[in-house]
Amino acid sequence: MKAYIYNNKYVLDSADIEKPELTGLGAIVRIIGCGLCGSDIVKLKHNKATEGNVLGHEIVGVIEEINTNTGFKVGNRIVSGHHVPCYKCAYCRNQSYSMCSEFKSSNIIPGGFCEYIYLSEKHLEDSALIIPKNLSDLLASFTEPVACCLRAVRRSCIKEGDSALIIGLGSIGLLMGQVLKSFGASVTGCDLLDERVNLALGLGFDEAYMEIPNDLAESFDKVFLVSGNEKTIPLSLKYVRDGGTINVFASVESDSIGFPNNEIYYRDLTVFGSYSPASLDLRNALTLLKKGLIKVDELVTEYPLDNINQAIEDTVSNKIIKAYIKIGS
Numbered sequence: 001m002k003a004y005i006y007n008n009k010y011v012l013d014s015a016d017i018e019k020p021e022l023t024g025l026g027a028i029v030r031i032i033g034c035g036l037c038g039s040d041i042v043k044l045k046h047n048k049a050t051e052g053n054v055l056g057h058e059i060v061g062v063i064e065e066i067n068t069n070t071g072f073k074v075g076n077r078i079v080s081g082h083h084v085p086c087y088k089c090a091y092c093r094n095q096s097y098s099m100c101s102e103f104k105s106s107n108i109i110p111g112g113f114c115e116y117i118y119l120s121e122k123h124l125e126d127s128a129l130i131i132p133k134n135l136s137d138l139l140a141s142f143t144e145p146v147a148c149c150l151r152a153v154r155r156s157c158i159k160e161g162d163s164a165l166i167i168g169l170g171s172i173g174l175l176m177g178q179v180l181k182s183f184g185a186s187v188t189g190c191d192l193l194d195e196r197v198n199l200a201l202g203l204g205f206d207e208a209y210m211e212i213p214n215d216l217a218e219s220f221d222k223v224f225l226v227s228g229n230e231k232t233i234p235l236s237l238k239y240v241r242d243g244g245t246i247n248v249f250a251s252v253e254s255d256s257i258g259f260p261n262n263e264i265y266y267r268d269l270t271v272f273g274s275y276s277p278a279s280l281d282l283r284n285a286l287t288l289l290k291k292g293l294i295k296v297d298e299l300v301t302e303y304p305l306d307n308i309n310q311a312i313e314d315t316v317s318n319k320i321i322k323a324y325i326k327i328g329s
């Protein structure tokens with residue numbers, strides 16, 4: 001089958017690899033499409049993937065073969081998370097599922113940017129979901145990224161009427177804002193690119209700026225740092241109110257700014273990270289998408305699998321916001 005694989009370069013190579021086989025429990029899924037995630041790009045940029053790997057995890061597909069006790073059937077159109085936690089270890093007992101060693105070592109096989117994957121029985125039990133009929137493939141591919149946002153928002157303990165600031169209006173920032181609106185928060189966004197500021201306003205953000213006005217300093221209950229640029233760390237501290245919360249939701253190239261100990265201590269701030277969703281968040285994300293509460297039309301550009309390197313280039317150069325790789329039907 002056709003796949004695009006990582007070979008220690010900044011581009012993916014086209015390859016003919018073996019189609020996964022069903023030898024025990026689980027399913028073979030024909031991939032319809034897969035979103036290109038910021039984390040795929042970070043892996044490429046910083047050589048964090050293993051040679052020969054197939055990247056991609058925001059999959060939409062159809063079950064083609066199955067041997068399961070779960071009730072899924074051949075022909076079901078599904079989305080699935082890529083990792084499954086054990087639900088037994090200390091991390092899992094404290095809801096830090098993404099830190100569980102079983103979570104980290106489980107995966108869809110071989111990855112999303114190819115024609116077929118193997119989904120284990122555990123994936124079917126825990127994180128595969130049937131896509132409602134009225135939801136398009138493309139919209140359904142946003143289940144995992146929306147679930148990532150939902151987990152961050154849920155863990156921020158947001159309440160109706162809270163004010164939230166999102167720093168960085170890439171695809172995650174624009175999704176996070178819409179998720180926050182669904183919780184009844186008032187949402188402000190900021191980004192250096194004016195077209196993204198306008199897009200945010202069009203998607204229902206209450207305010208959006210290229211430069212946040214100074215008089216809003218220390219006024220936000222929650223700040224979501226999703227820019228991936230360490231220069232925005234001081235901004236998050238400037239605009240969060242005393243006693244407020246900062247969510248760190250992006251990796252940065254270097255940690256040279258360091259940990260602002262005294263500011264966090266004297267201002268009674270809560271700072272937390274949020275990494276990868278739990279199955280509860282996947283389920284709730286699909287519900288939000290089904291209800292039409294998340295708009296993606298203006299965020300996403302579709303590319304055929306053979307143009308995946310163009311999709312990567314266009315994402316990195318900020319020409320587009322989010323790429324959806326169309327693979328089959």
Ligand SMILES: [Zn+2]
Pocket residue numbers: 037038039057058144145
């Ligand atoms: Zn993702």
Ligand SMILES: [Zn+2]
Pocket residue numbers: 085086087088089090091092100101102103
């Ligand atoms: Zn565990």
